[in-house]
Amino acid sequence: MKTDVLLIHPLYGEETEQRIFQPGIEFPISLLYLSAYLEKEGITNDVLDLRMEHDPERALHDQIQTEKPPVVAITASTAAIENAAKVAAQIKAIDQEIVIAIGGWHASALPEETLKKYPQFDYLIHGEGEVALTNFMKCIGGGSSTAGCKGLALRVNGEVQINPREEFISNLDEIPFPARHKVPITKYHPKPGTRNYLRLPSTGILVGRGCPYRCLFCYKGVWETSIRFRSLENVLEELEMCIDQFGIRDFRFYDDTVTSPRWDLKRFCEAIINRKLDIGWNCWSRVNDVDEEKLRLMKKAGCYHIKFGIEFGTEKALRLARKGATLDQARSAVALAKKVGLECKGSFIFGIPGETLEDCHKTIDFALEVSPHFATFYAFDPIPGSPFYRRIAQREIDPKRDMLPRDIAQDLANEAYKTFYFRPVFILQRLKSLALHPKREGLMLLNGAVMVVTYLLRRVTKTSMPFRRQDSGEQWII
Template identity: 30%
Template sequence: MKILFLHPHGSNWLGTQKDISTIFNLMPPLGMMSIAAVLEREGFAVELIDCYGAPAEAPALAGEILRRNPDLVAFSCTTSSFLEGNRIAELIKERRPQVATVVGGAHACTIGPSLLDSFPAIDYLVIGEGERTMLELVRSGLRNPEAIPGIACRIDGKGTLTSPRELIGNLDELPFPAYHLLPRFPGRYNLPLFSYPKAPNTSIISSRGCPYRCSYCDRSVFSQGFRFNSPEYIVEHVAMLNRDYGIRHVFFYDDLFTFDRSRVAEFCDLKERRGLKVGYNCIARLEHIDAELLALLKRSGCWQVNFGIESGDPEVLRKHRKFFGLDEVGRKLQMVREAGMRVKGLFMIGLPGEDETAIRRTIEYGLSLPLDEINITKFTPFPGAPIYRTIGDYGTFREDWDLMNCLNFVFIPTGMTEDRLQSLYDEFIRRFYHRRQIQLGYASMLWKSPHSFLIFMRNLPEILTFALRQGW
């Protein structure tokens, strides 16, 4: 059996504006690549098309897929890319109905079997982790899918979940993701501009799940627990990327890279002893940070630490996540700076319960923190997030899947308007990046991150057009 994996892009970014997001950041689809690696290890013929790395319209994609003559097309879809994935599946079925289609990813896991009742071009869903489920589905030759845990299929014409799939207990049993299936890896892919010192670079996910219960987070794929690769596995993963692809910097894209302190300490020690000259970034929670841990991270090559701050309004924070004293945040961030690493703050605008006063408090708070850069997302109530169930109590929600990508205001809190939210969003970005110390910091990237500067200058006309249009 020949399997083709497809990672749809989604048809919208910022409404009708041109999508320039992949200029700033393009990471490989690690989830699909992990499943593909498992199937390859078992002897199956596998191909992968990443539409972020090579964008194309749905008819052209369907034609290319059929030219490759797969038996099964496996889509990995977020909420914003699901409808495009379905359009491609429809085109495939119109021309070659015997080709089977399966959809996995966050959207399939959150909506569940009912998707099959509304989208007849999709034959199966993978609910939860995909490695074992896809392997069993392919091994069966698509016969008796109702006997395979973690599958949603049609039984008596109705979408039905077979039974839950148990989580993989030992993540080290999985092969490294199939990076070789990306024709333009690593050259076409890069971490967020100015967030790395060297290229080529890429991302790694070394854990799954999260024990925290933030209102806005979807945990439907990997659940609430916390599982992780061993330090030995992670170091071998980094070493492989360096040896086989020349990777010089990685981003550990785990939500909780620093959650298990002993794992982090052993990783740092092993990496140092191996003499592995690959730098890295990671995401951390503020409650995990202390001087000893920061010294370990810095000594083993950490260049930047990202923190989810979300809001500067304590009452808003208490409603949506485990509260961490705002007075402590600045002190912890300063510790990271003093340890010699860059600091990036992650914020949201438009959370349920926010009004203009709360958002302005977030803006002023963000400007007061010792941050090198920020990322601001537009709050989106995804179907798998706890807040989704009661979102109508807090404002107006336009559930347009194409636009649910954290780059459009699909939810408007009570008392706010979309125009006002956008104005405050733009103000936050403009005021943060127009400050002299931030601009001097980016000027230093000419020698600290020359690859970023080269990409930025190469795409300067498009970037300036977009920034002027946004009023930044």
């Protein structure tokens, strides 16, 4: 059967490769949602995840030559946009007539800049992609003009035209489950040291779209701050489908809002318990969205790991970032997770606008004080589309005046990793866990140690990634 469109996930970018906690190869949930929706609308498609290929360049060349798709759609984060552009250039070198569309978080954040910088992209999809890409494909397939397609950016007479976004899909239950059958689904899993799975095979899942919170360092531009949830039965049906069809019993909830009061987590957990589903799962949570009763129920329903976005160790930085949480709430969340026997990880950031060196050292002290089981530490980078990014672009924030130098922020992150993970209390904690679960913990400890050593050696031999201006001199990218 002829393929109408080839969907591509490029390789990770340099920024991802420089992280201490390497993510492994995560399940490409957004791309597979697109694939499933296109199938529902009668548009044939195939998926090529270059991260899974031993020789990505050869795999791309062979698939383009074999399938000769009239359209290729590529998804990319900011960290992967350069690799996405290289993929597009390689495709154009094979067949100049293939239409290439770029989508994903970076494209949605910077549609005009992306089309101006990368001429190898013919079109750009911004916002929620299912309906926008489907309508674009119908225009291409029917020979109609694409000029009026919602959710599309294109070049018209040498200028970039950005059309209004497509309306959100109000009922998420209408979207088919991600097309897991299109990829080697059981081969996707994070690195053991990330603590993102308990047993293999494992997969990602979403209960909703959107995040109502307005942290200034975060970009909400694809699904924005309005929040939509799938029905409880629809989520449970997907879990059971993964068990029955793929033998998957381990799940990662990618949502920001699994523990939000707006979603009925209590009924979800009770349903897992009542149906006797033998699953394990992990999730993200805000520190002000949990209490002891909720955490106990989550653990009983199979949750084994929870990640808290703590971010800072001063009330000042929490206010600067409009985090909407307090240090006491972070203390309570971590303490309660430990009390009920739920493993937890905290994430921390160094160097947002307005933070001083002293503030950042207090963040390290706070991480040691609350002492989650694991922690990740990042130097602040302005994410395209985020409020901080826009303020820098509009010169409301002067990085030289208002921010710590990027290399200093990275040094603080390095210091935090060494201080946190080489504490006697942490080592003793891991040895106890190793005695209880020797196979799992041994693998995770070994992988974690390799990641830490590799990361620190890389930081010694490479300079920190600097801020780089785009050609216009007006935008900052990472």
